[in-house]
Amino acid sequence: MHRFTARGLAPACLAIAASFAASFACTAAAQGSGKIKVGFMLPYTGTYASLGNAIENGFRMYVQEQGGRLGGREIEYFKVDDESDPAKAPENASKLIKRDQVDVVVGTVHSGVQMGIVKVAKENNTLLIIPNAGVDEATGPLCGPNIFRSSFSNWQPGYAMGHVLAERGMKRVVTLTWKYAAGEQSVKGFKEAFEAKGGKVVKELSLPFPNVEFQALITEVASIKPDAVFVFFAGGGAVKFVKDWAAAGLKEKIPLYASGFLTDGTLEAQGAAAQGLETTLHYADGLANPRDQSFRLGYAKTYKLQPDVYAVQGYDAAQLLAAGASAVKGDMTRKAEVVKAMELTRVDSPRGSFTLSKAHNPVQDFYLRKVDGRENKVGGIAVKALADPARGCRI
DSSP states (O other): OOOOOOOOOOHHHHHTTTSHHHHHHHHHHHHOSSOEEEEEEEOOSSTTHHHHHHHHHHHHHHHHHTTTEETTEEEEEEEEEOTTOGGGHHHHHHIIIIISOOSEEEOOSOHHHHHHHHHHHHHHTOEEEESSOOOGGGGTTTOOTTEEESSOOTHHHHHHHHHHHHHTTOOEEEEEEESSHHHHHHHHHHHHHHHHTTOEEEEEEEEOTTOOOOHHHHHHHHHHOOSEEEEEOOHHHHHHHHHHHHHTTOTTTSOEEEEGGGTTTTHHHHGGGGTTOEEEESOOBTOOOHHHHHHHHHHHHHHSSOOOHHHHHHHHHHHHHHHHHHHTTTOTTOHHHHHHHHHHOOBOOTTOOBEEOTTSOEEEEEEEEEEETTEEEEEEEEEEEEOOOOTTOOO
């Protein structure tokens, strides 16, 4: 059941609302003829800075394609650097919601930070669109009618790769990740699919985020001699891990697999060390659909950059918001109607069209990709229309 409360009328309007005409005028003012306020809470510094910028770029590009308006209203942007610091998440989210009074928060990348944003958004009944962080709880135990995701759950890409390796007949795998929600839940998804088909995760290795001293763990992997290794790293840490792995001489000895964040937005920096790596993700280079072709061309023209999965997720976050805003002609106080429209929309995404689960997580194809030059080229569909189990969700 959706429990939403519209914002109250201004005191001045209540005082003069005795007549029908005055009441009508005040109601119109309360609904707002102004702008839709969008608050970006993203990492603009540190390991994930490039991811935050790509998300914002994608979001803004979609809005510009609509003439700078959604639901007939102009968009006003507010920004807070979340610094990838979970401890600062409640305070930073409150700045956007209470100080800036945004209609929607778009954030974030880091799963630990996301937990704080979700809690504040739920407490304040503020619409939240998650453009990256896959923390399972957001569309699991902490799900809510005002919580939406345009990206993935951590479980999904890991599960897809577990399915692939099991299908290839691999039996003994070591996992390696940062010890935080994104990594641990990605490994959990991988393990669930891999072991369901007879494989065995023989060792789970981790190190604190954002530590990038990988050498001791790489040495331990080499001593175990597994059939393969599954990892979760992203951003600057992913660049260093791939280079360290190749420098240790393991690139040709032990097959390395990962969720796609290992090689998305990082290939130029990884160079030759990344060539041939296979990953699973809900986006890939070389998708043969018109939406992706127009998106890539538009992004390259606008930002003089090639888009990645983060840009796609930002673009689709804007598409989700557009579905809600259009249904109410920009009147974001009609929250229940906004939510209903977002729930029912089919997003025409560059990744391929997708719908939302009851928990508001994308039900989407996951691709098997292989690094070739500076591209994560699509090699096929690892799992089609994969829905997160949303364990614990009670919407």
